[in-house]
Amino acid sequence: MATLEDFDWRRWRLVITGCVIIGTILAAAILAQVITPYSPYDLDVTMMLQGPSPAHWLGTDELGRDTLSRTIYAARISMEVAFIAAGVGLLFGTLIGGVAAYFGGWVDLVLMRLMELLFSFPAILLAVVLMASLGTSIFNAMIAIGIVFIPGFSRLARAATEVVLREQYVEAARAIGMSHARILLREILPNILAPLLVEAAVAFSYAILLESALSFLGLGAQPPEPSWGNMLNTGRGFMSQAPWLSIVPGMAIFLCVLGFNFIGDGLRDVLDPHLKD
Numbered sequence: 001m002a003t004l005e006d007f008d009w010r011r012w013r014l015v016i017t018g019c020v021i022i023g024t025i026l027a028a029a030i031l032a033q034v035i036t037p038y039s040p041y042d043l044d045v046t047m048m049l050q051g052p053s054p055a056h057w058l059g060t061d062e063l064g065r066d067t068l069s070r071t072i073y074a075a076r077i078s079m080e081v082a083f084i085a086a087g088v089g090l091l092f093g094t095l096i097g098g099v100a101a102y103f104g105g106w107v108d109l110v111l112m113r114l115m116e117l118l119f120s121f122p123a124i125l126l127a128v129v130l131m132a133s134l135g136t137s138i139f140n141a142m143i144a145i146g147i148v149f150i151p152g153f154s155r156l157a158r159a160a161t162e163v164v165l166r167e168q169y170v171e172a173a174r175a176i177g178m179s180h181a182r183i184l185l186r187e188i189l190p191n192i193l194a195p196l197l198v199e200a201a202v203a204f205s206y207a208i209l210l211e212s213a214l215s216f217l218g219l220g221a222q223p224p225e226p227s228w229g230n231m232l233n234t235g236r237g238f239m240s241q242a243p244w245l246s247i248v249p250g251m252a253i254f255l256c257v258l259g260f261n262f263i264g265d266g267l268r269d270v271l272d273p274h275l276k277d
Contacts (some may be wrong), residue, residue, distance in 0.1 A: 011270055018201075018262030025256055029075035038066040040073040040226045059244045061234065067248050070226035074249065077220075077227045078256060081142050081187045088146025090200050092155020098184055098192070100154070101161035102241040112158065117149035127210055133218040141220045145210045149203050156199055160192035167191075194271040201264030205257040212253055228253050 009016075028035060037057075044064030052059045058067040100111040118126065130144035164170060165188070173183045208228075214220035215229025223230060228249040235245030 006246050012261045012266060015270065016266075018259045018266060019262075021255055021259030021275070022263065023258070025075050025252075028072050028200055029079050032069075032072045032076060036066075036069040036072050038069045040070040041224050049238065051242070052244065058248050059242060061231075061242070061245055062238060067231075067244060071228070071252055074221075074226040074228045075229060075252065075256075077138060077225070078208050078211055078253075081138065081145065081211040081220075082204045082256075082260075084142045084144035085207040085211075086145070086149060086200050086203040088221060089149025089153050089203055090196060093150045094148075094157045094189070094196060096150065097154035097157025097159075098161045098188060101165065102180065102184060102188070108158075113272060115151040115154045118147070119155070123148045123210065124208075124213055127214060128217070128219060131214060133260055136219050136222060138221055138225075138245030141214050144214075145207050148210065149207070152203075153196065153199060156195055157192060160195055161188055164188050164191045174243040187221075189201070196265075198264050198268045201260055205260035205264070208253060208256050208260070208262055225251065 042065060044060070046059045047056070047064040048062055050056060050060045050064075056066050056068070059187065061067055061070070096111050096115065100108040121129075127141075127144045127148050131140060132145060134140040135161055168186050170183065173187050178187075180268060211220055211227070212229035212232065215227040216233045218230070218233070221227035231249040232246055232253075234247065235242070235247075238245050
């Protein structure tokens with residue numbers, strides 16, 4: 001029976017470090033109403049563009065709103081978008097890629113050509129086009145970013161499924177008359193999850209960046225709703241007077257992306273059999 005002494009902490013150090021960073025940000029987002037000193041919407045014209053102080057640890061913005069409180073509340077939007085968008089991409093991408101590889105022929109041809117069509121657009125351009133079509137809202141941003149992720153997940157799922165299809169247990173499942181759906185769900189899906197989980201961790205960080213970019217362009221969260229992207233957009237006009245307005249949300253984005261990348265790199269090192277000693 002495995003014990004804590006047998007656990008190789010060195011192999012999991014990146015995953016653990018990433019989970020600590022993301023767990024801290026996620027906990028702050030969930031407990032925002034409890035831990036924030038002010039409401040993110042409260043205006044105080046007497047405290048406009050005040051620097052960090054005991055009253056406002058990270059200063060205030062151009063309307064006297066507390067920067068720390070707005071940054072913590074903005075984490076809610078970024079985390080929500082990241083998990084839902086990456087989940088949409090993972091779910092539909094895995095389904096499309098798995099079905100394309102399993103059935104092959106014209107099914108594979110049609111599905112993968114469609115994915116290649118989507119993949120040919122730059123991610124930010126495709127997201128902007130989708131947002132312009134769907135309208136500016138957080139929900140639409142989640143859908144748009146999720147659609148951006150589908151081609152990448154589908155190509156990865158297709159490649160992994162093609163490898164698994166060569167295994168004898170898949171042939172045995174077919175020989176005993178197991179249904180296509182059951183083979184896909186019970187025999188193939190569990191064996192392609194490892195690379196998909198690594199890709200999902202990377203997609204989380206990319207979703208943070210895309211949501212911030214859309215909000216920066218005015219296509220995501222709409223004022224007065226705080227988001228790291230629109231806080232950066234506001235802060236760029238006050239760089240000489242109040243640099244913390246850009247530095248604080250910028251550091252929040254940096255830490256969030258760093259945490260998810262640590263998790264992705266760590267999972268790759270742990271789950272890739274070629275990297276094991």
